[in-house]
Amino acid sequence: MRIEIPREFERLGAVRIYGLQKVYELDAGPELNPPARDDAVVRSLSAEAIYEVQREMAIVVPVRSERLKLIEGVLVGIPHPCLVIVVSNSPREPTDRHFLELDSITNFCRFTRKQVLVVHQKDPLIAAAFVAAGYADLLDESGLVRDGKAEGMMLGTVLARIMGRRYVGFVDADNYFPGAVNEYVREYAAGFLMHGNDHTFVRISWHSKPKIVEQSLYFAKWGRSSRRCNRALNQLLGHFTGYETEIVKTGNAGEHALTVELAMSMRYATGYAVEPYHFIDLIEQYGGITATEHGDMRRFVRICQIESRNPHLHADKGDAHVADMIVGSLATIYHSRLCPVWLQREIDGELRKDGFLKEGDTLKPVRVYPSLARLNVDAFAAAVQSLVAGRIGAPIVSIATVR
Amino acid sequence: MRIEIPREFERLGAVRIYGLQKVYELDAGPELNPPARDDAVVRSLSAEAIYEVQREMAIVVPVRSERLKLIEGVLVGIPHPCLVIVVSNSPREPTDRHFLELDSITNFCRFTRKQVLVVHQKDPLIAAAFVAAGYADLLDESGLVRDGKAEGMMLGTVLARIMGRRYVGFVDADNYFPGAVNEYVREYAAGFLMHGNDHTFVRISWHSKPKIVEQSLYFAKWGRSSRRCNRALNQLLGHFTGYETEIVKTGNAGEHALTVELAMSMRYATGYAVEPYHFIDLIEQYGGITATEHGDMRRFVRICQIESRNPHLHADKGDAHVADMIVGSLATIYHSRLCPVWLQREIDGELRKDGFLKEGDTLKPVRVYPSLARLNVDAFAAAVQSLVAGRIGAPIVSIATVR
Numbered sequence: 001m002r003i004e005i006p007r008e009f010e011r012l013g014a015v016r017i018y019g020l021q022k023v024y025e026l027d028a029g030p031e032l033n034p035p036a037r038d039d040a041v042v043r044s045l046s047a048e049a050i051y052e053v054q055r056e057m058a059i060v061v062p063v064r065s066e067r068l069k070l071i072e073g074v075l076v077g078i079p080h081p082c083l084v085i086v087v088s089n090s091p092r093e094p095t096d097r098h099f100l101e102l103d104s105i106t107n108f109c110r111f112t113r114k115q116v117l118v119v120h121q122k123d124p125l126i127a128a129a130f131v132a133a134g135y136a137d138l139l140d141e142s143g144l145v146r147d148g149k150a151e152g153m154m155l156g157t158v159l160a161r162i163m164g165r166r167y168v169g170f171v172d173a174d175n176y177f178p179g180a181v182n183e184y185v186r187e188y189a190a191g192f193l194m195h196g197n198d199h200t201f202v203r204i205s206w207h208s209k210p211k212i213v214e215q216s217l218y219f220a221k222w223g224r225s226s227r228r229c230n231r232a233l234n235q236l237l238g239h240f241t242g243y244e245t246e247i248v249k250t251g252n253a254g255e256h257a258l259t260v261e262l263a264m265s266m267r268y269a270t271g272y273a274v275e276p277y278h279f280i281d282l283i284e285q286y287g288g289i290t291a292t293e294h295g296d297m298r299r300f301v302r303i304c305q306i307e308s309r310n311p312h313l314h315a316d317k318g319d320a321h322v323a324d325m326i327v328g329s330l331a332t333i334y335h336s337r338l339c340p341v342w343l344q345r346e347i348d349g350e351l352r353k354d355g356f357l358k359e360g361d362t363l364k365p366v367r368v369y370p371s372l373a374r375l376n377v378d379a380f381a382a383a384v385q386s387l388v389a390g391r392i393g394a395p396i397v398s399i400a401t402v403r
Numbered sequence: 404m405r406i407e408i409p410r411e412f413e414r415l416g417a418v419r420i421y422g423l424q425k426v427y428e429l430d431a432g433p434e435l436n437p438p439a440r441d442d443a444v445v446r447s448l449s450a451e452a453i454y455e456v457q458r459e460m461a462i463v464v465p466v467r468s469e470r471l472k473l474i475e476g477v478l479v480g481i482p483h484p485c486l487v488i489v490v491s492n493s494p495r496e497p498t499d500r501h502f503l504e505l506d507s508i509t510n511f512c513r514f515t516r517k518q519v520l521v522v523h524q525k526d527p528l529i530a531a532a533f534v535a536a537g538y539a540d541l542l543d544e545s546g547l548v549r550d551g552k553a554e555g556m557m558l559g560t561v562l563a564r565i566m567g568r569r570y571v572g573f574v575d576a577d578n579y580f581p582g583a584v585n586e587y588v589r590e591y592a593a594g595f596l597m598h599g600n601d602h603t604f605v606r607i608s609w610h611s612k613p614k615i616v617e618q619s620l621y622f623a624k625w626g627r628s629s630r631r632c633n634r635a636l637n638q639l640l641g642h643f644t645g646y647e648t649e650i651v652k653t654g655n656a657g658e659h660a661l662t663v664e665l666a667m668s669m670r671y672a673t674g675y676a677v678e679p680y681h682f683i684d685l686i687e688q689y690g691g692i693t694a695t696e697h698g699d700m701r702r703f704v705r706i707c708q709i710e711s712r713n714p715h716l717h718a719d720k721g722d723a724h725v726a727d728m729i730v731g732s733l734a735t736i737y738h739s740r741l742c743p744v745w746l747q748r749e750i751d752g753e754l755r756k757d758g759f760l761k762e763g764d765t766l767k768p769v770r771v772y773p774s775l776a777r778l779n780v781d782a783f784a785a786a787v788q789s790l791v792a793g794r795i796g797a798p799i800v801s802i803a804t805v806r
Binding site: 002004023024025026027028029030041042044047048051054073076077079080081108111112113114176177178179180182183210212215216217219309310311313316 | 405407426427428429430431432433444445447450451454457476479480482483484511514515516517579580581582583585586613615618619620622712713714716719
């Protein structure tokens with residue numbers, strides 16, 4: 001992969017948010033001998049270097065009733081060195097869709113010898129493991145893990161941790177282009193190679209999203225939600241730095257990866273707020289604005305943003321979710337203890353003007369889960385041992401001992 | 404890349420046409436030590452092995468007025484080890500579009516240090532080189548190379564030859580997904596790795612082609628032309644083997660690669676007939692059916708067909724070309740000296756029934772250029788020396804001495 005170095009960054013305490021990085025080649029080829037002279041502004045990352053990172057990476061694929069053909073295509077796109085963790089929340093009744101997923105993935109793994117771990121979000125054993133690990137926050141009244149992609153992502157993160165991986169990345173299961181999935185995972189590796197493997201967060205900004213407009217395709221750059229979400233996050237940043245900024249381009253980025261260590265230290269919002277809340281949590285914890293839990297300002301948290309080259313074409317879920325996404329994203333900024341009153345007023349006004357908040361309604365806070373640092377990893381690992389060992393697609397993986 | 408071995412093949416003299424091969428992983432990772440135990444039916448091809456082939460490969464990109472953004476995306480997708488040859492036939496007046504292409508590609512190469520050779524099909528120097536090389540067949544009355552993608556592809560092939568490459572592959576300049584381009588070029592390498600680098604021809608069958616149907620996307624598998632073209636080619640094959648077959652899936656495959664040695668020995672049809680004529684020429688020359696120019700039946704020509712995993716989404720050129728494509732494809736089969744009378748009748752009947760041939764019209768033969776074996780490579784190389792050296796994007800390439 002050949003990729004430009006970031007041109008700028010915004011700093012807030014220990015948090016650095018880097019400007020969007022452009023990709024010049026999906027595949028820069030192998031290591032050269034002697035090494036290629038690096039350009040001042042563009043770095044060439046060899047296949048070997050990328051594989052080295054991917055060998056320590058788990059890719060979590062949250063699944064909920066996506067077509068099996070689509071899920072298989074996503075697996076085809078994930079580079080072989082990565083461990084794949086499929087967290088399914090597909091219904092088991094009246095048709096046991098999860099059984100079909102398991103069958104199809106097992107068959108696929110027979111051909112690829114891919115390392116794939118498949119779990120179901122509603123498995124009682126998973127719920128019991130969260131209880132045993134002292135982190136019952138994810139469970140609902142029925143005693144099982146709550147529905148929701150955010151909850152699935154948290155479960156995937158914990159599994160990546162007990163499998164001994166250093167990095168965890170996320171890709172959606174409804175992507176029509178395996179080549180786009182392949183690109184995202186390369187970019188995750190590129191981000192860690194360029195920004196270090198300590199407290200780095202890599203977020204992908206889609207090149208474009210093809211939309212059908214009057215019987216032809218229009219490649220839209222910004223969605224209705226990300227436009228608003230990015231603006232509000234940038235306003236919040238600008239409030240503290242004193243400079244207006246457009247640095248944040250990935251407020252809603254579902255495609256992202258981070259070090260497992262960082263992931264285990266973060267708090268998570270639910271629903272559509274999960275991605276923008278990453279920014280809020282990191283700024284609240286490491287931004288150095290108010291007295292924080294994390295005093296160590298020498299450990300930089302680097303948020304790196306990469307613009308993918310493939311358009312993003314996924315299964316069409318209709319428009320109903322966009323309103324929820326807008327409200328969820330903005331609520332998470334509105335309810336941050338760092339959000340100034342003027343920005344709260346602006347968000348509230350915008351939501352009312354555009355009909356997302358009705359007369360008399362108030363913007364509800366989103367549920368936030370405490371940091372996974374509270375979770376006893378050893379206890380969780382012990383509790384899921386049988387499940388993890390039994391459900392692996394390829395036989396060569398075993399649960400790594402906790403690092 | 405992880406890819407199945409072909410399950411079957413059809414044999415006609417020295418020509419072997421292999422069944423469609425399915426891809427299981429776009430990226431199978433690096434060479435393992437000790438090497439991975441290969442499955443009986445699926446082969447894992449390491450990144451190192453693929454790069455080794457790509458280092459000897461030229462990728463020809465025929466260009467005609469495609470948007471610069473699209474062309475750049477295609478270059479982003481071509482793996483770095485490949486030499487890129489852009490053969491443009493974009494208009495130079497009233498706007499000099501070729502100048503804009505050259506400027507944009509030069510700028511791109513500044514960031515990537517990619518080896519790109521850009522030529523214009525109508526360059527008088529190119530025409531003079533064909534004359535000097537004793538192959539004036541490509542020129543029209545004005546003394547320049549004729550318009551047409553086939554002519555551009557032949558020019559690209561000759562340039563690949565004088566640049567000393569062993570393989571030549573083709574990708575279209577109007578592909579929206581750099582990741583799909585990347586996949587095609589990996590599959591070219593995979594084909595040569597699996598079938599040898601002697602007389603191998605790799606053809607890609609698109610996974611699907613998204614079409615807009617009533618405001619949503621439908622992933623069609625077979626185009627209107629390829630359906631007819633493949634059927635007629637299979638009928639021709641079946642006529643000689645005595646067994647009905649569906650082996651040919653890539654009659655119209657624009658995405659294909661072959662050894663330069665094979666490419667230099669072939670005859671080429673023009674227009675939309677160029678791709679199906681590959682089959683006709685190889686069967687006529689190597690099929691062992693009638694007395695042929697090539698007597699050596701011990702040199703197998705292997706046609707390998709790979710099913711890509713990415714859908715093919717390219718710029719919409721409207722439907723007008725489909726009729727030409729159908730007529731051109733079928734004409735090339737109809738006019739083969741091998742085509743039996745019953746198949747000629749069937750093709751003629753089909754074209755009349757469906758309105759492609761009007762009352763009183765006859766199916767015109769397509770122009771066929773003689774084999775490039777006639778071309779004096781040294782003379783061509785000498786004539787284009789200055790042009791090639793002067794127009795290269797990266798400074799590190801020089802014309803290789805003729806092998």
